[in-house]
Amino acid sequence: MGQVILKSVQKKFGDLEVIPNLSLIIPKGSFTVLVGPSGCGKSTILRLIAGLEDATGGEIIIDDIDVTHLEPSKRKIAMVFQSYALYPHMTVAENIGFGLTLAKVSKKDIQKRVSEVAKILQLEKLLQRKPKQLSGGQRQRVAIGRAITRNPKVFLFDEPLSNLDASLRGQMRVELTELHAQIKATMVYVTHDQVEAMTMADQIVVLNQGVIEQVGTPMDLYDFPDSLFVARFIGSPKMNIMEGEIAEKYFCQKLGVRPEHMEISKEEGLLNGSIRHIEKLGADTLVYSEIKGYDTITARVVGNLEMKIGDTIHLRFDKKHVHRFSNGNRLNTQF
Amino acid sequence: MALPACLLVFTFLILPFFMAFGLSLTNQRLVSPNPTEFVGLDNFKKMLGVSFLIIEPEMDEAGHIKLDNEGNPIYPRVRNFTRNQEDFPQFYKKREWFQLGLQDGKVLVVLSQDVVFLKALANTMLFALVVCPVQAGLALFLALLINQPLRGINIFRTIYFAPVVISMVVVSMLWRFIYDGQNGLLNTLMQMFSFGLFEPIDWLGNTSTALPAIMAMSVWQGVGFHMVIWLSGLQTIPLSHYEVARIEGATRWQTFRYVTWPSLRNTAILVMVIITMQAFTLYPQIQVMTRGGPLDSTQSLVFQAVIRGYEKQDISGGSAISVILFLLVLSISLFQRYLTREKN
Numbered sequence: 001m002g003q004v005i006l007k008s009v010q011k012k013f014g015d016l017e018v019i020p021n022l023s024l025i026i027p028k029g030s031f032t033v034l035v036g037p038s039g040c041g042k043s044t045i046l047r048l049i050a051g052l053e054d055a056t057g058g059e060i061i062i063d064d065i066d067v068t069h070l071e072p073s074k075r076k077i078a079m080v081f082q083s084y085a086l087y088p089h090m091t092v093a094e095n096i097g098f099g100l101t102l103a104k105v106s107k108k109d110i111q112k113r114v115s116e117v118a119k120i121l122q123l124e125k126l127l128q129r130k131p132k133q134l135s136g137g138q139r140q141r142v143a144i145g146r147a148i149t150r151n152p153k154v155f156l157f158d159e160p161l162s163n164l165d166a167s168l169r170g171q172m173r174v175e176l177t178e179l180h181a182q183i184k185a186t187m188v189y190v191t192h193d194q195v196e197a198m199t200m201a202d203q204i205v206v207l208n209q210g211v212i213e214q215v216g217t218p219m220d221l222y223d224f225p226d227s228l229f230v231a232r233f234i235g236s237p238k239m240n241i242m243e244g245e246i247a248e249k250y251f252c253q254k255l256g257v258r259p260e261h262m263e264i265s266k267e268e269g270l271l272n273g274s275i276r277h278i279e280k281l282g283a284d285t286l287v288y289s290e291i292k293g294y295d296t297i298t299a300r301v302v303g304n305l306e307m308k309i310g311d312t313i314h315l316r317f318d319k320k321h322v323h324r325f326s327n328g329n330r331l332n333t334q335f
Numbered sequence: 336m337a338l339p340a341c342l343l344v345f346t347f348l349i350l351p352f353f354m355a356f357g358l359s360l361t362n363q364r365l366v367s368p369n370p371t372e373f374v375g376l377d378n379f380k381k382m383l384g385v386s387f388l389i390i391e392p393e394m395d396e397a398g399h400i401k402l403d404n405e406g407n408p409i410y411p412r413v414r415n416f417t418r419n420q421e422d423f424p425q426f427y428k429k430r431e432w433f434q435l436g437l438q439d440g441k442v443l444v445v446l447s448q449d450v451v452f453l454k455a456l457a458n459t460m461l462f463a464l465v466v467c468p469v470q471a472g473l474a475l476f477l478a479l480l481i482n483q484p485l486r487g488i489n490i491f492r493t494i495y496f497a498p499v500v501i502s503m504v505v506v507s508m509l510w511r512f513i514y515d516g517q518n519g520l521l522n523t524l525m526q527m528f529s530f531g532l533f534e535p536i537d538w539l540g541n542t543s544t545a546l547p548a549i550m551a552m553s554v555w556q557g558v559g560f561h562m563v564i565w566l567s568g569l570q571t572i573p574l575s576h577y578e579v580a581r582i583e584g585a586t587r588w589q590t591f592r593y594v595t596w597p598s599l600r601n602t603a604i605l606v607m608v609i610i611t612m613q614a615f616t617l618y619p620q621i622q623v624m625t626r627g628g629p630l631d632s633t634q635s636l637v638f639q640a641v642i643r644g645y646e647k648q649d650i651s652g653g654s655a656i657s658v659i660l661f662l663l664v665l666s667i668s669l670f671q672r673y674l675t676r677e678k679n
Contacts, residue, residue: 050582072581081578085578098593102580
């Protein structure tokens with residue numbers, strides 16, 4: 001339930017072309033994350049699906065119905081906003097039951113549905129409170145509750161966790177993933193945080209300036225980035241991109257190696273330099289080295305590291321872990 | 336640093352405020368050879384004191400009600416009770432304010448020593464009662480209209496706001512021409528649109544139309560100001576609140592009822608308090624357009640306070656009116672605060 005298809009959708013704001021031409025299939029029941037840097041058009045796509053913006057061209061189809069020109073309320077979607085958009089003058093129960101109140105459902109039925117939803121989200125004890133008496137995470141849950149109430153086919157999340165602090169964000173990531181497993185509806189989730197994308201999605205759509213760079217599962221994107229943009233965007237710390245002599249050796253313009261595939265070597269090799277900075281994360285250590293002829297190269301080393309800033313360092317990597325790019329695109333040919 | 340400001344505030348605001356209270360308890364006149372005396376609450380008693388008199392139709396010997404030539408019952412004259420009648424000392428010096436017909440042909444006559452003041456009080460209350468909801472409602476309606484991202488909307492905002500910038504005195508003088516009984520713009524327009532069927536009305540010279548005419552003009556003059564306050568309230572409502580309503584399927588009316596109006600609570604309180612206070616200080620319109628007439632039908636409290644204080648040189652009387660006005664506005668504001676208090 002809830003397949004979304006975008007067919008050559010375009011969006012212009014005046015002369016500004018935000019989405020030049022975008023086609024995408026969001027499978028039913030999937031948790032699809034739209035990710036990209038700010039201003040890449042990901043929120044616009046979400047608002048186009050919601051019907052809050054009119055597409056300049058193309059078609060939007062939800063469950064075989066062309067909704068391109070339908071009102072938002074007729075599309076069987078629900079949206080959770082970054083600011084939660086809870087009504088401050090309504091209690092939690094009234095906020096959750098808002099859609100039903102508008103549809104003139106009887107008070108008894110509203111109460112029943114609200115308590116069902118409150119149970120799913122563990123809000124039972126907070127139903128009579130006003131939003132300002134709630135913590136950020138609780139407000140977020142109320143906003144999700146309001147979305148669930150009308151049994152929508154598609155849930156749209158617009159950066160819902162960016163107003164929360166780091167630890168709460170981690171917790172809500174888990175809760176949202178569990179909720180998805182529980183209610184099995186299609187969820188479309190917009191974020192600029194690639195960690196959220198990697199941890200929650202079963203399909204990630206990487207966007208850059210209104211154009212899809214790559215669509216795939218998190219591990220697809222991580223292991224086989226189609227473009228230099230995706231390679232740089234997915235993964236933390238970022239993939240090392242090297243040019244020049246070393247790239248020529250691998251018959252490409254730019255050579256990418258992820259930090260965890262960089263190894264510290266005892267002997268001098270291709271990459272030699274000195275340590276500029278060390279970050280000890282406990283489980284592993286990040287080493288930022290100034291390598292002669294290249295920019296800073298990051299290496300992730302398991303466990304602790306008995307080296308200090310300024311020490312000489314030699315790095316090497318296995319050729320089976322390299323990513324080769326020419327003209328910004330991945331080269332899949334053998335070398 | 337704050338001393339000069341404090342001094343000015345004290346001299347021109349706090350001191351006159353307490354002096355008004357003090358003077359209202361005396362018989363102070365603007366210029367008088369006699370020393371000022373303390374008279375207690377006499378000024379207030381004179382103004383606010385009312386008596387009730389029930390008169391019955393006159394009967395002939397047979398016990399039938401006497402009728403005049405037109406068949407109406409004949410009543411005893413009110414002056415028979417109020418002029419130097421030793422039987423009715425409570426009606427001494429009092430005049431008729433208004434009459435109310437009771438059952439069995441009896442008539443209740445309300446008497447007062449200061450009918451003009453009571454008329455001013457009643458007119459002011461009526462003015463506030465009509466102007467507050469009408470002006471606030473109209474201003475909200477205009478604010479909702481111009482709170483749209485349309486091209487050239489600023490032109491409309493300017494047009495609606497323009498009367499606010501013009502002094503009330505100037506506006507009143509202009510509207511005197513509009514309301515003119517012979518060649519006024521209003522009469523001319525009405526005649527034009529009714530193809531000459533409309534009989535010209537002397538809007539300001541007629542007891543039944545003078546006060547409504549002033550009300551209409553006052554609403555028009557002040558509506559732009561309150562529109563701007565409403566507009567500022569409307570613009571604090573986040574767009575996402577409307578978007579949720581759209582997604583949840585709210586109609587325009589439901590959006591207003593569940594989203595817009597509750598979010599305007601604090602703005603509404605501000606607008607109502609300001610309009611009430613402005614309405615109770617009704618003065619320049621009266622001074623310029625009617626000077627209280629015709630037949631005291633447009634008297635107002637502030638106008639009376641000024642007339643008494645300066646034209647009649649009765650400083651204590653004017654002060655007493657000011658004090659009554661102050662207490663009236665204060666209690667209404669407190670009542671509004673109570674009605675709009677935060678409920679838990």
